[in-house]
Amino acid sequence: MRENRIRSIWQDGGTAINGWLGIPSAFAAETMAHQGWDSLTVDLQHGVIGYQVAVTMLQAISTTPVVPLARVPWLDPAIIMKMLDAGAYGLICPMVNSRAEAEAFIGACRYPPEGFRSFGPIRALLYAGDDYGRHANQTVLTIAQIETAQAVDNIDEIVSVPGLDAVYIGPVDLGLSLGFEPKFDRTEPEVVAAIDKVLSAAGQHGVVAGIHNATVAYARQMIDKGFRFVTVQSDARLMAAAARDIVDGLRADRS
């Protein structure tokens, strides 16, 4: 079975640089896959992406060595299993708030006896190799998103669920849940404390911690803190900001 390079990076003590895809286009995904990311996450939750186009995006990513990940829209076995069958090498599940939810997520990602995933990895066999069935449980990443006050409260029992590979902080929702404005790159002490608590709990259980960021500077701080899976921005946001810069530069010229 093809190795999961994100897992390898983590085993080597490194940090994985993850890109984020919200544009429903295999060409945009392939373009992103040539920019040096370690992994790319096809976002079926807040991205404008449903199942069918997501598969073509996984295909586009796998024209390169970049590891294809996906965020599912919700904790639902149907889409979890479909994305894994389609060859995602790891899934981010939003709003995992309790041990029970973490177990349900992992159960849907793992074949028996570790879980209840149904067998039929139709595209995963092509991407990963004929021995996918034997190694998938040890290869595919399970990443639970921690983004509510409730999840922070339950963080110890969440990270102690067997089979959980990583937690991923959603700082916008987490801050919102704690009573702050929706934004990235949190500096409010209460939110920072929550982030630190998650990081610490994960570390104690050998679970990797990741976080979504708006700037390289903040992401660097997070890496320094110990986060080993960092995302900065997304395809659409990067494109929009760069376009705005061009327009502003040209408009400045005209005044």
Add this chain to the structure above:
Amino acid sequence: MRENRIRSIWQDGGTAINGWLGIPSAFAAETMAHQGWDSLTVDLQHGVIGYQVAVTMLQAISTTPVVPLARVPWLDPAIIMKMLDAGAYGLICPMVNSRAEAEAFIGACRYPPEGFRSFGPIRALLYAGDDYGRHANQTVLTIAQIETAQAVDNIDEIVSVPGLDAVYIGPVDLGLSLGFEPKFDRTEPEVVAAIDKVLSAAGQHGVVAGIHNATVAYARQMIDKGFRFVTVQSDARLMAAAARDIVDGLRADRS
């Protein structure tokens, strides 16, 4: 009929800032349409865009006041008329190298007696209004791309074809045709001379001149020269460069 703001900008002596779309996605197009461009060009030639998705992109652009344009893949009445019927408010036609080609292009864009366009503006009626038929010939822009040595040689007869609104220099193909490497933002004297010749001929015939650029700095120079329709980069290039910057910023941190 809805006014064509690019035409209005030109009538006021202004310069139109044009964005470029090569990603086949209505969501990417809508995102771009919120960044301040005067017009956006759906590129059916070198973009990864066929007819069907192009229509959804025109729809996405027309959720905003940005003027929807398209570049057709070739001088072919079928796609020219289909894109106009779909509501494009102007077309860029590649590789217009002679008076005959300019006439064929304009003929396909204009209803009789000015041309031979077939009547059936199925979406254009929705976008432009019920009186589209009466005003389309005076509203829709015809933009001939000048991008070969042959076209430069024939520039006077091209710009003198009645009904031609603008010429648009393709600096990559133009340079290639003149024996240089394919790239934007030309400084080779031979290519600059060709560009200047096109600009001058257009000016003499009351035809607007436009050009595609790689940088704001070069585009500013072109505006200063007299170009009144400038494009910088494209959706995919902007996204890729911004993504590369993020990755480089994060990688720098890790070494």
Add this chain to the structure above:
Amino acid sequence: MRENRIRSIWQDGGTAINGWLGIPSAFAAETMAHQGWDSLTVDLQHGVIGYQVAVTMLQAISTTPVVPLARVPWLDPAIIMKMLDAGAYGLICPMVNSRAEAEAFIGACRYPPEGFRSFGPIRALLYAGDDYGRHANQTVLTIAQIETAQAVDNIDEIVSVPGLDAVYIGPVDLGLSLGFEPKFDRTEPEVVAAIDKVLSAAGQHGVVAGIHNATVAYARQMIDKGFRFVTVQSDARLMAAAARDIVDGLRADRS
């Protein structure tokens, strides 16, 4: 944030005229959006419409001032949140039968602290404006469909759930649930009594009542009764009936 004109109509004591979309086509949606409706509902339940094409339909509708709504296929946070992120300005949820279901529906539609919606309004920000996050909870409409005997029994507790903006009667399912044939424009006393009970309960709690109809005549009766959100037919039914009329007219000529 862009105002929700349906909410404004209701605040002014008016009745909103809603159109219904079951054809999976952005062009059909845009055509419908030019016929004078106050709102159009993209039907992901009984329409032949999945998520991805639904987004292009919302885009098509938002080329006009018509308010884009959607009916989700079921009470499921995944699709509820995805449709809101895609810019729907209101959601109809089918088969809301109890207080708990109404609360679950509203919770998925509202950001904390009113609910548990996850933040990431990727297209809604484009459609509604940058301040979407601050005003979405007060702007987006929550419409619970009342269409079973159980829901009628529980109507008082359903309409008293905080944050519920409207109820929408599904007369076909409601009649079926009460033991009658599946059809619109109900006149069976038992069904009429149920409809009246829902209308009355809604009125007592300041919740708007709406209903789906087959004819203008019946819809007028409903408006007279106090319904302030009425739908008549759907895109496909209107097209089919009009086509049948043409064919019948021509066939009559041939015999």
Add this chain to the structure above:
Amino acid sequence: MRENRIRSIWQDGGTAINGWLGIPSAFAAETMAHQGWDSLTVDLQHGVIGYQVAVTMLQAISTTPVVPLARVPWLDPAIIMKMLDAGAYGLICPMVNSRAEAEAFIGACRYPPEGFRSFGPIRALLYAGDDYGRHANQTVLTIAQIETAQAVDNIDEIVSVPGLDAVYIGPVDLGLSLGFEPKFDRTEPEVVAAIDKVLSAAGQHGVVAGIHNATVAYARQMIDKGFRFVTVQSDARLMAAAARDIVDGLRADRS
């Protein structure tokens, strides 16, 4: 090979009732196919329809006995052959203005020795049967659209081209070409004279004449004149008009 019922209707001296499809949707097409039309034409010229969705529309139509036709966007062997391979049982070609164009059209529709169509009827074999190759030249309809003054001038030589099955008058373009407003259901004497001339020439050469109409009343007149292939309106126009009627009916109620 499956019979072509339009051809059979004509052989029996009857008139074929044709519906028109401009909405790019297989579901809309299937809905239309249940309304009693003899044939349905997938319009790739002025409809919002490219090749890929057109194929699904042909499939939808062939769930019923309705004969699937297509109008190609232009006289181009590529799309002509692709639509025939996809199972269209007849093609309407726009803007056939001369004998040479009629010959080019028919040549692209017929296998050698009658023409130069390339063999590969990938879906037509499924729809028509394994003996498609032997009978296609005698089964598939070639319909040349007559819609310019030039075509009317050349009508005798056009209708005398061997293999031409029918001519189809485009009254909007024809009137426009003759100096009138673009509209259907022509009553201007010059346009009526042109229509009559086409009808007469077709009749003399055993070629069927057809025409596109806006109303049943006008279509009946055309049938009485001798037209044996009549279309009234289109899917999108029928839907829009019916929707407008509903809205007007409801708005009347509110004032």
Add this chain to the structure above:
Amino acid sequence: MRENRIRSIWQDGGTAINGWLGIPSAFAAETMAHQGWDSLTVDLQHGVIGYQVAVTMLQAISTTPVVPLARVPWLDPAIIMKMLDAGAYGLICPMVNSRAEAEAFIGACRYPPEGFRSFGPIRALLYAGDDYGRHANQTVLTIAQIETAQAVDNIDEIVSVPGLDAVYIGPVDLGLSLGFEPKFDRTEPEVVAAIDKVLSAAGQHGVVAGIHNATVAYARQMIDKGFRFVTVQSDARLMAAAARDIVDGLRADRS
């Protein structure tokens, strides 16, 4: 209402030959529909197939007399009802492990009073006829997939749920659940015993038993045992194996 030929085959004591579709393509589906299968199952679970393309596949199948079935991705009323509305004449539900799950599945497939299916069979009316509403509960097939040890343990209570038409053994998952490798055509005594137990329980309750197979030989054994709904391979597997044979045949020639 159009008859369900699978039900008729069973009533006549016959065995239905079912094909399996995992390629998301209406053309591939139509091609398969011409190969002699009694039914074809559009697999939304392990196939690379989401809702929207599944509908076009149902349309493609219904150009022929082959009965269109679907496997839903999970026990979820949303997709169950959408596939039935789209005209599926039977549904296979994966991982039905208990009486409660069987009841939930059947409830979602049946209109009141037998179940809680919502009424709106938008395409089913076209495919089946205007009287769909009256006969759907007796026509549409409910097929529960038995593929875990738990389901085998609970088989008697599952097959005794009113309205269940058939059980369908998933031998890959069933074997995996019992501790064996994931594969078809089981010969392990424990798995064979489980299969026999399911077959026996089904027979006692008048429920049809079906099974998925890898080879004709094994399928024949199953038919001999009493299975009356057998599938062999899938579209993609058949294509891949045949392609491999060609390549091997040609490679052999080159060495």
Add this chain to the structure above:
Amino acid sequence: MRENRIRSIWQDGGTAINGWLGIPSAFAAETMAHQGWDSLTVDLQHGVIGYQVAVTMLQAISTTPVVPLARVPWLDPAIIMKMLDAGAYGLICPMVNSRAEAEAFIGACRYPPEGFRSFGPIRALLYAGDDYGRHANQTVLTIAQIETAQAVDNIDEIVSVPGLDAVYIGPVDLGLSLGFEPKFDRTEPEVVAAIDKVLSAAGQHGVVAGIHNATVAYARQMIDKGFRFVTVQSDARLMAAAARDIVDGLRADRS
């Protein structure tokens, strides 16, 4: 620039084994790409494949080392250049019947000064590398299809056009053109003579000869004759035949 392995095979004196894709599906293409072919040809002529889905198929193929080729629907610069921009590493052009047509084909495939291809290899840069512009003319394959009596008559002047890499015999059309039934694996002496003439002329000009076949046995004969690019069947035909075998095998069991 990524090497073109087909060119390398030919340079080493080998024969390339080519597969054929007519199903419009990236998943079907990726499945085929894992079966051992040297190249796969996306058939936009007789396959049910338009531009947009063709791009996703090229992406799917390039998840593997298989060389992605395409057959364009006709000799048209628009689609030729679009497919090359999309990353096709070689194009088959149908119905090349004369020196002028061969020159037009090659001109559209080559950048100046060898041809008139416009520069904008948007996806080809991703697939092939940043130096695509410098090496494309020497890397991308031009393959002219010889499939009419006229082409055979003109074969010497066709194969002597500079820049032509290969000819590809279409035996179905060739036989049809010579007065025989449309089929593969020709044995009629006249057709065999024509095939031999093409092979001989190609060999004399250093042009590779290829041919499409129905069986491995016939393809072997062609390889023995000197053909170095052979195709057998297509995705859809292989799938259909294998399905038919399964059904026949099971039906045999039931009688």
